[in-house]
Amino acid sequence: MNTLKGKVAIVGIGEVPTGRYPERSAIECAILAAQQAIQDAGISKQEIDTVIPTAALCNAAFNTDLVTGRIVEELGLHVNNNLQIFAGGATSAVMLKVAAGLIATGTSKAILFVHADKLGTSITDQEGIDLFSTAGISKEWEVPYGMHYSTVAGLITQRYMFETGTSAEQLAAVCVSNRKWAELNPNAMFRKPLTIESVLNSKILSWPLHAFESNMLADGGAAFVVVSAERARDLCECPAYLLGEGSRVTHFALSQDADLTRFGYAQAAAEAYQMAGLTPTDIDLAELYDSYPIFQLIALEELGLCQRGQAGAFVLNGSTWPGGRLPMTTNGGMLSQGHTGAGGGIAILVEAARQLMGKAGERQAPRARFAIETATGGTYVDAHVTILGTEIP
Amino acid sequence: MTEKPIPPVDPWTKPYWDAAREHKLLLQFCPRCSKHIFYPRRYCPDCNSDQLEWVESAGVGKVYAFTVVRNNAPSAFIGDIPYVVAVVRLDEGVQMMTNIVDCDLDLVQSGMPVEVVFEKLTDEITLPKFRPVSDQAGRS
Ligand SMILES: [Zn+2]
Numbered sequence: 001m002n003t004l005k006g007k008v009a010i011v012g013i014g015e016v017p018t019g020r021y022p023e024r025s026a027i028e029c030a031i032l033a034a035q036q037a038i039q040d041a042g043i044s045k046q047e048i049d050t051v052i053p054t055a056a057l058c059n060a061a062f063n064t065d066l067v068t069g070r071i072v073e074e075l076g077l078h079v080n081n082n083l084q085i086f087a088g089g090a091t092s093a094v095m096l097k098v099a100a101g102l103i104a105t106g107t108s109k110a111i112l113f114v115h116a117d118k119l120g121t122s123i124t125d126q127e128g129i130d131l132f133s134t135a136g137i138s139k140e141w142e143v144p145y146g147m148h149y150s151t152v153a154g155l156i157t158q159r160y161m162f163e164t165g166t167s168a169e170q171l172a173a174v175c176v177s178n179r180k181w182a183e184l185n186p187n188a189m190f191r192k193p194l195t196i197e198s199v200l201n202s203k204i205l206s207w208p209l210h211a212f213e214s215n216m217l218a219d220g221g222a223a224f225v226v227v228s229a230e231r232a233r234d235l236c237e238c239p240a241y242l243l244g245e246g247s248r249v250t251h252f253a254l255s256q257d258a259d260l261t262r263f264g265y266a267q268a269a270a271e272a273y274q275m276a277g278l279t280p281t282d283i284d285l286a287e288l289y290d291s292y293p294i295f296q297l298i299a300l301e302e303l304g305l306c307q308r309g310q311a312g313a314f315v316l317n318g319s320t321w322p323g324g325r326l327p328m329t330t331n332g333g334m335l336s337q338g339h340t341g342a343g344g345g346i347a348i349l350v351e352a353a354r355q356l357m358g359k360a361g362e363r364q365a366p367r368a369r370f371a372i373e374t375a376t377g378g379t380y381v382d383a384h385v386t387i388l389g390t391e392i393p
Numbered sequence: 394m395t396e397k398p399i400p401p402v403d404p405w406t407k408p409y410w411d412a413a414r415e416h417k418l419l420l421q422f423c424p425r426c427s428k429h430i431f432y433p434r435r436y437c438p439d440c441n442s443d444q445l446e447w448v449e450s451a452g453v454g455k456v457y458a459f460t461v462v463r464n465n466a467p468s469a470f471i472g473d474i475p476y477v478v479a480v481v482r483l484d485e486g487v488q489m490m491t492n493i494v495d496c497d498l499d500l501v502q503s504g505m506p507v508e509v510v511f512e513k514l515t516d517e518i519t520l521p522k523f524r525p526v527s528d529q530a531g532r533s
Contacts, residue, residue: 126468133467140400141432142490144520146462146470151478154460162458162503206478207461214465253432255480255490260458 003275004100006392009232009239010224010353012041018220018338018347019189020120026062029221030116031074037223038075040359042235043110048225049079050108052095055086057131057341058118071114081108088136088377089289091115092345093247093384099226100242109227116221117341120189128217136378138253150214152254152379153292154206160261160294161208163309168208170312172199174293175212175335177320182332184322184363189218189338215291218338222346224353229392240353243278243370244387246271254379264383265302265374272385273304277393278370280304285371286326287352289345290333299374300328303385327365330355345375349386356390395468399518406433408447413519416511418450420485431487452509453526454483459493459501477501481523495524 014036016029030053038045053066069082087094095113102108119128133148160166176196182188194212202211232239248264251257273279286305288296300311305326314320320328331337331351334344352371354360360368369391375384402410412419421430423437423445436443459479466474477493479501493501494510507523514520 129465130467134398138432138490139398140402140406143398144400144514144518145478145490145492145522146466146473146476147478147490148465148467150465151460151462154462155458155478155480158460159458159503204461204463205465207463209460211464253490255488256432258488260480 004097004104004245005243005275005277006229006241007104008100008226009229009241010388011227011232011235011239012037012039012043012225013350013353013357013359014040014223015187015347015350016221017187018218018340021219022121024219026056026058026116026118026219026221027065027070027074029219030066030071030114033116033221033223034071034075034112034114037112037225041225041227043225045075045077047110048077048112050081050102050111051077051079051114052083052085052098052111053114054091054095054342054346055084056117058122086342087382088342089291089345090375090377090382090384091342092349093245093375093386096226096242096349096386097245103226103228109231111226112223113226113346114221114223115340115343115346117343118219119341120216120218120338136381141253142255150205150209153214153294154209155254156260156380157208157292157294160298163261164312165309166297166312168200169196170316171213171293171297172196172210173312173316174290174296175199177315178290178329178333178336180321181330181363182336184361185332185337188332188336189216190332190336209292213293213335215334215339215344218340220338220340220343220347222343222350224350236357238357238390240356240388240390241392242386243389243392244272244274244276245385246275247382247384249382251381252378261298262302263298263376263380265299265385268383268385269303272372272387276387276389278387282370283326283372284367284369285330285352285355285365286320286328287348287355287371287373288329289348289374289376290329290335291339291344293335295376295380296329296333303372303374322363330360330363330365348375349373352388356388397469397514399515402517405435409433410518413511413521414517416519418452418509418521419447420450420487421445422448429485429487431483431489450509451484454481454507454523456493456501456503456505456507457482457488458503461498461501479523481507492522493524494522500525
């Protein structure tokens with residue numbers, strides 16, 4: 001069967017530090033990240049024939065600039081296509097899938113993907129809460145009941161704890177695991193050591209969710225370059241090949257999902273493993289989309305990396321920490337690196353490529369051959385599973 | 394104090410809101426699929442039929458998932474803190490997002506039987522909410 005396996009690879013990555021940088025504009029983030037990615041790929045910028053920015057949420061006019069070619073002009077590129085891809089938090093996975101299709105069909109040869117946003121300083125904390133009390137939430141059937149994203153996470157966490165017996169301490173351990181990686185990540189927003197006690201002592205947002213179990217909105221930007229597998233072999237010693245991908249859309253309105261503790265990850269993962277020709281035991285790294293700790297626990301289980309109900313204990317015993325058996329979310333995730341909108345998923349994809357390319361510095365995982373990665377958008381409406389590797393099995 | 398968000402009304406959802414004003418919870422029913430539908434749709438999401446009927450729900454079900462909002466609420470809901478947001482599974486087999494009201498918040502749990510109550514939001518819009526079933530013994 002003709003699949004996307006081994007057709008393309010990420011050959012260059014770029015990223016600016018995530019956090020609160022009032023003096024740094026979103027366009028500056030985009031330009032710096034894109035420049036870095038092109039340099040890292042080691043290609044001439046004239047080889048880029050397609051530019052794909054994702055949406056910026058901070059400012060509609062800036063977003064329109066991205067749609068209408070500002071990156072192309074700022075970087076002095078000569079391209080055939082400039083188009084936007086936006087699937088909320090799932091943008092990264094959709095980008096890679098579209099890239100593989102464009103390159104496999106010869107439509108594009110080298111694609112530059114860019115994200116930049118300014119959610120940390122362009123709006124107040126309360127404006128951030130209000131933005132995410134309507135974005136992607138049903139205006140008729142859910143907004144009127146006081147929903148927002150902490151509430152979404154609270155509902156899912158409550159049901160998951162009820163069904164699996166997972167403890168508050170085990171959930172808090174996910175935040176600690178992410179923070180231990182962020183301590184080693186110079187681009188992360190929060191790098192001070194975190195303890196389970198301090199997570200559990202932070203205020204309750206939407207019970208059982210604590211404040212330190214919630215991501216923080218941030219400014220940031222990231223970029224990556226995708227080319228064909230053949231071109232990738234010329235360019236670098238260790239490209240990050242796309243080996244498998246699968247996805248499922250389960251709902252729009254959260255209340256319409258019949259199982260809030262699983263979503264579509266198991267089906268998406270089965271497709272991704274099959275395409276890659278790999279099984280969960282082959283996986284060296286789990287670059288799991290967080291935004292809230294519950295989604296890493298669900299993904300660990302539904303991707304077959306832990307038994308159902310065992311993920312909390314797996315994280316609490318240190319298996320996912322630096323030095324552990326299965327490094328997880330090694331940039332610190334949105335819980336520690338910061339949540340930049342569509343960029344949260346792009347940051348974790350860029351991190352997966354960084355680890356596979358052997359460029360993760362202090363936090364480099366010792367064995368990084370096959371990485372599995374997740375992404376999801378809106379109220380966790382879709383489950384995307386991507387497998388990347390340093391070789392094509 | 395920010396005004397509460399008002400749900401937009403479409404022609405095919407208007408009977409739902411009209412009934413809610415009269416303290417009735419309506420569901421759609423697709424005779425072809427023999428299935429209840431919530432939330433109200435223009436077409437049956439299974440068979441695409443536009444011959445959907447309105448039926449009155451018994452208004453009882455069980456809490457599937459819930460959360461107690463204690464901090465960081467949207468502006469319009471800060472005055473309601475603490476409040477419970479829940480997904481309720483109605484006996485007719487559909488799920489809806491709602492609030493659990495008229496009870497001790499610490500007593501809410503998954504599987505708890507609940508019944509519909511109505512809260513007026515504006516002259517046009519009344520929201521169905523749920524409270525613990527008051528007399529479980531009397532319900533057959
Ligand atoms: Zn039907």
